[in-house]
Amino acid sequence: MPVYDVVITNSHVVLPNGIVEKNIVIDNGKIALFTNDIPSCDRKINASGLISIPGVIDPHVHYGVYSPIKHAAITESSVAAIGGITSIMRMFRTIRSYKDILHKHISASSNYHYVDYSMHASIFNQQQVNEMKYCVDHNITSFKLYMNLGSHIGKIHMDMDDPIINSLQETTVEVNYELIKNVIQKASSLHCPVLIHAEDYVTCYNNETKAKSKNLDGLKTWSTCRSAESEAIAIKNVCKLARDFNCTLYFVHIGSILAMTQILHEKDKGTKIYTETCPHYLKLSYDKHHNYNAKVMPPIRSINDIQHIWNSIRDNNIDTIGTDHVANRSDLKIGHNIWTTLAGFPGLGTSLSILLSEGINKNRISLSQLVNITSTNTAKIFGMYPIKGSMQKNADADITIIDLKKEMKVKNISFHGHSDYNVYDNMILQGWPVKTLLRGELIAENFEIVGKLGSGKIIDRHITKY
Template identity: 30%
Template sequence: MIETKELLIQGGLFVTSEKRWTGDLLIQDGKIARLGQNIKPSTSCRTIPAKGFEVLPGGIDPHTHLLPPFVDDYFTGSRAALAGGITTIGCMVYGKEGEGLLAVLQQQEKLLQEMAIADMFFHPYVWNSLDKAQRELEDLQKIGQSSIKIFLLVEDFEKNKQAYQSLIQEASRLGLITLAHCEDACLLEKACQDLEAINHTSLQYYAYSRPVESEVKAVEDALEMARQTNSKIYLVHISSQKALDVCLRARNQGVQVFVETRPIYLYFTKERYLQKDGPLYVGQPPLRQKEDTEALWDALKKGHIDTLGSDHAPWKEEQKMNPDLNIRDLRPGVSDLQTMLPVFYSEGVLKNRISLEQFVALTSTNAAKIFGFFPQKGTIAEGADADLVLWNPSEKRTLHKEDLLSASDFSLHENWEIQGWPQMTIRRGEIVYENKKLLGVKGTGKWLKKASSRL
């Protein structure tokens, strides 16, 4: 890591979610100290010529998994993120049965202090003892925690719906937002039983084991709980047009819903499961149809989707391709921390599906606002953390798995030609990645605490 108290980025095209301009930016002590034209550097200042580069706020990935059984940890996940222009990682964290949410977060803080380079925030999963979890929410608020996560696909969701609704309401009262994984357990079970009845249990039938109707039903349930309690809710990895339509109708009726989608739903469809390498594409929910992909791109352009989250859940290729896996016994998830921003830029901005300002909003600013880190993160403004990416819009690379810094050993974008890559990543004023080299030091990442939600 290059530690310089002063950095001057000179002559770059600076881009936020709202505007772009050409000029200079001075960094002092980890913060953006000054924006302007023809800023004169001090003798101790390193000057970074940025003409021809786009200077963007550091990416914020709100949705990752960096704990066992997945093969990345806070160090390997950080290095992949920084190489892909992401300076802040949101990670799902899970405790053991009976373990309190605060204890889980304290454990993650220790791991972060030992291993992380990127800054991080956490989403603790509430999966048992809902009453106990609800009693802990005030303690979470006191330490600046911004969120919790629930799964609507648990078998006892219907039986405990009132308890989940009470949890969401109390979280919202205290300023915490609830993340929800939306699939319906009963509909999933019926789909699997129907497939088992005709001996269609291999992963080539995976899409049929988790039908769109399951996502739609769970989205409706989540939004109804938010409506009944006047609470904010954040729906992770929305994959289908029908589920998206439900979200938009609810939003138009006043429900405070934030919508996240995931890269794999933008580039691939369920036909992939018929290919020899189909198991590599298994995620939850599954890939959908072309109409869904097109609807998601349209929603991104219209501003109906708030964030892009990788749902980075990395495995080794051998683990994903295990021939014993089936529609019930599977390893969902892919590695996408390093590739999410470059592929989205290449496929989105350069193909005129979204603007550069929308790219910044979807990959940085909106997440910072939703989770209460704005304007510390997610923008380019005086006083903000100097989390910045010098983006080379003309650089083309053919993507190969050997170039990736995740502990995973495959990419769904193998041999894709991608245009637009980070040249340099700066985290809190320190150059942590430059010219394809990781410079950041393990253990220098920080746990982000909430200020307030800005959306």
């Protein structure tokens, strides 16, 4: 009789073809089998009354911008693990040559993650376009375009340039038509998806100039300026290019009715599109939330938009959920008005709970839809499936165990991250991750890190043929 490493007993297990009540047997970091028995093992985890889902994969995380990557990897992967997330994808942002800087960043963080990780490469100039093949050869098989950056609103904080230099890197960039075209063309030839931040910067700039001249302020003004129309314009323009060059697009952070409608229209025209939304577009609206801390690009919208995005998940029109987590602190973040406040806020610790509390417990989506958008689709789109993304024999034993009944008031301090605030602070959410396993090892339990620093590894990705 073999002795297995771990058996998770008595939980409801969400498998690709339904929910079963089986014990999950884990050996050498992989799922070995599902059974009604309890085979001999080194460790038994009793998960009675709980639900086991595939470890959550967050495809959209900014860390290494407001603290050096070595530090950020520790703090933010802790938040991820506590939040039930077993893999994070860093939205790597630099204007430097990837040939010069990629290895430095990878080695600087390689011993400091609690969860597995991968990267997307942002492209800001022609040199980087020429290095896209180099990125693919080094396991980065997805690229990001910021259509919101140009003219007078092209300023953004890059990731801290050198992993050992601890200073902000504010840079001005111009993501123009020529660059977008070249990235799409190159990505298509490499069979890689392009992640699109879809906001038309000309529209946004004109709106912002007008609003500032009238001394307008607040989150609703922010939403009016960075309008859903500006998203729809950008979506339309980039989809035309994607069809011309047969490129697959992945729209990040979609949270408005208009953007969603435009995407469906472009899909009807034959564009290959994946769509991501974020937890804040499922919970926060300018109707109810007025704290500057919820400033984000694209902005939080209305209560109607929130309902529409939930419906879009229910109708399987949204493929993934990413947090767009930004690991900043309030002294830097909060300004005197909406214009001087920085965009972006942390979301890793609360993402799964928002889906459980507002989605599952309010019967808006099913558990299999939850698993699809938090793990399976994400793994498939970014070339990690079937090692990640579902619980099946020989897959990595990345497992998040959730308690749908657990009710808790959000306290930022619970997540042990770099940020000192949370936009959901004091909200009561029902449904929380209580145990997180990475390749069979328990890494977080009841809001405490129990894993070993450095146990998170870089994820091997393959090119998804489509």
